[in-house]
Amino acid sequence: MSDISNVSGLASSGASELFQILRDGKPRTRSELAEQMGLARSTVTLRIEALMDLGLVGFVQDAVSTGGRPSSRIALKAGSRVVMGVDIGASHLQVAVTDLTGHLLSQSARTMEITLGPETVLEAVVEIGSELLAATGRSTEDLLAVGIGLPGPVEHSTGRPINPPIMPGWNAYNVPGFLQSRFHVPVLVDNDVNIMALGERNMAWPEVDDLLFVKVATGIGSGIVSSGMLQRGADGVAGDIGHIRVHGGTGVPxxxxxxxxxxxxxxxxxxxxxxxxxxxxxxxxEDVVALVRAGNTEAIHAVRQAGRDVGDVLSACISLVNPSVIVIGGSMALAGEHFIAGIRETVYSRTIPLATQHLQIVHSSSGLDAGVLGASMLAIHHAMSPQRIDAMVSGLSNA
Structure with missing residues (x-):
């Protein structure tokens, strides 16, 4: 148990506890907060003032009064500070600035090959990110954290790519250090499909605790949410279904x-x-999707078969983790029902009915924004964690 005998009313632990309550965006009065936390109203007031000094909470319209002076309500100021989400793919770069609820304020994308190397790609991130901050009337002073997704295995504890097969020159590169030196905020790095899973769940399936997000584009991978938690595995490669062998292959290297x-x-x-x-x-x-949309029979058949192959691998995954939702994203998902129909065809024919009786296989509702939305959520979860709020409040009291 922590010794808090020498902690003042402005104690960071107390302020962070209060902030976690207010993160849901619901306005509350001081009295309601005091009752919920089991504290004196004066203590709660001190903690509210600390969070107000950080610009994280503020007063909203007065609560309905039953007589006498109405009570002021306090709520999260979602737009007071911002985070940055970055989605780096094999051939694209997308950057977004969001508020503290993940709402997109500004975003930009450009074509860029990951093979150009970390310095070139990350310099572009800094350039685009700085432009987006300026476009929203913000500066790095308003930025709380940066989340970034990379198209390869990542050691989550350090944010460094680990032997990424399509990222020459990136192995063990200090991605967080590069961006921290420019933006001066914490930088969180993860595999791109993991952050897509976070983004899709937050935007479309917040009540679902067991979900697979499958990205099919230049590469293929999946993000696993099990019992409400993102699963990275022992070495950060959980969900790397793209390198599972397909039965009946012809020796394709x-x-x-x-x-x-x-x-x-x-x-x-x-x-x-x-x-x-x-x-x-x-x-x-893109060319494949264009041919499918134009009604080309050869392309439609090829996409349907690719869906069956993906479904073959997913059938085993379903038996392992038993998701209630499988979300299909990435550029190939834009081929429409032909691709996802192939997946469903194989999954429902090869998986036991008990595992699929409630299973939904759906297109991503976030589309190509899933990556930046998830990267933003990665940054938000860190920036608004009790530890970070502790540190911010402590900085105020030591200033």
Whole structure:
């Protein structure tokens, strides 16, 4: 048990406890807060003042009064401070600034190859992020944290990529250190599909505790939410379904060194390669999606088969983690029902009915914004954690 005998009424632990209550955005009076926390109103007032000094909470419209002077209510000031979310893909970069609830204030995207290396890509992040802050009338003084997703394995405790197969020059690179030196705030880094799972769950499935988010684009991966917690695994590679072998493969080589990996058979570039063999012009996911939308029969059949291959791997995943929702995202999800129909066809035919009786397999409602929304949530969860609020309040009292 912590010794709090020497902690004042402005104690950071007390202020952070109060703040966690107010994070839901619901306005409360001092009396309601005092009753909920089991503290004297004067103590609660001191803690409210500390959070107000940080600009995190403030007064809202007066509560309905039953007579006499109405009571002022206190609530989270969602727009007082901001976070930055960054989604780095194999060939794209997307940056967003959001408020403390994850609401998008400004965002920007550009085409950029991850193979350009960490300095070039992260310099672009700084440039775009600074422009977005200025566009929203903010500065780095208003920024609380940065969340970033990378298309490869990440050691979450350090934020460094670990042997990422499609990211030459990035292995063990100090991504947090680079961005911290520019923005002077905490930087959280995770695998891109993990942050997509966070973003999708927060925006569309907040009541669902067991969810798989599957990204199918240049690569294939999944983010696992089990019992309400994101699962990263012992070495940060939980959910790396793109390198599970597909049954009935023909020896297709994968960049990881193995053959017949799901990613080598059912990703956007893999489908495009098959279509080129049939005389169609397709270099990647966008071309495949365009052909499907144009009604090209060859493309539709190829996408449907890719969905079946993904469904084959997901059938095993369902038996392992028993999700209630599987969300399909990434650029290949834009191919519409043809792709997801192939997934459902295999999943429902190869998985026991008990595991699928309540299972929903759906398109991502966040679309291509899932990454930046999830990265923003990663930053928000850190910036608004009890430890960070403790540190911020402590900084006030020591100033």
């Amino acid at each position: 994968c960049h990881c060194g193995n053959t017949d990996c799901l990613e080598a058979i059912a990703s956007g570039p893999a489908i495009a390669a098959k279509l080129r063999q049939r005389g169609l012009e397709a270099s990647g996911s």
